[in-house]
Amino acid sequence: MDNARVFRIIFASVYPLYIQKVEKKGRTKEEVDEVLCWLTGYDKQSLQKQIDNKTDLESFFAQAPELNPNVSKITGVICGYRVEEIEDKLMQKIRYMDKLIDELAKGKAMEKILRK
Template sequence: MMKNNERVFAMSFASVYPLYIQKAEKKERTKVEVDEIIFWLTGYDEVALQRILDQKTDFRNFFGEAPQLNPNASLIKGVICGYRVEEIEDPLMQQIRYLDKLIDELAKGKAMEKILRKN
């Protein structure tokens, strides 16, 4: 299991980002919404995201250098890739799965205010 985590942590965010967009667009959602989710979760903005994509930053540094993980991220619950996100013990893997889960919710047609855990 650990080796698998390391492989994921070393993946460049830029290699996965187009897949998030593809997944969203297949379900009539947009890149703008994907970016909004990323900004909400990490505190990055457009300029910083572009730099991450250009520099092929890996997931470890993508989350490690994030300006601020959203305090409401702990409200993200449910199953992604067979794991309950709220029960994942490795903090970095949990953050990666939070993002996967939010993109999944977007693709499933959930309203943005629900995805962004607004009351």
């Protein structure tokens, strides 16, 4: 899939999939929200607004208040790519989000997911 197509994906279509993925593993929607807010700087209300507005992923990250300064601590492989080596900055942010959700689903402690 080319990057432009990924960037146009509506965040509201991905969000329920994230919730479904983590709930299968015993985690919660609230934990998904906490991780997403940590990554993007959104609060719960502004995150919900992005969902309600059917914002695409490009706009979701462009409008994010502030990417967490600890994102550089997110490392590892997601979809066959090392997140720290992805050159396209927007794609890297999307993969950071995927990586955090994967860690949540795998049962990692919240302190480790949030790089505390």
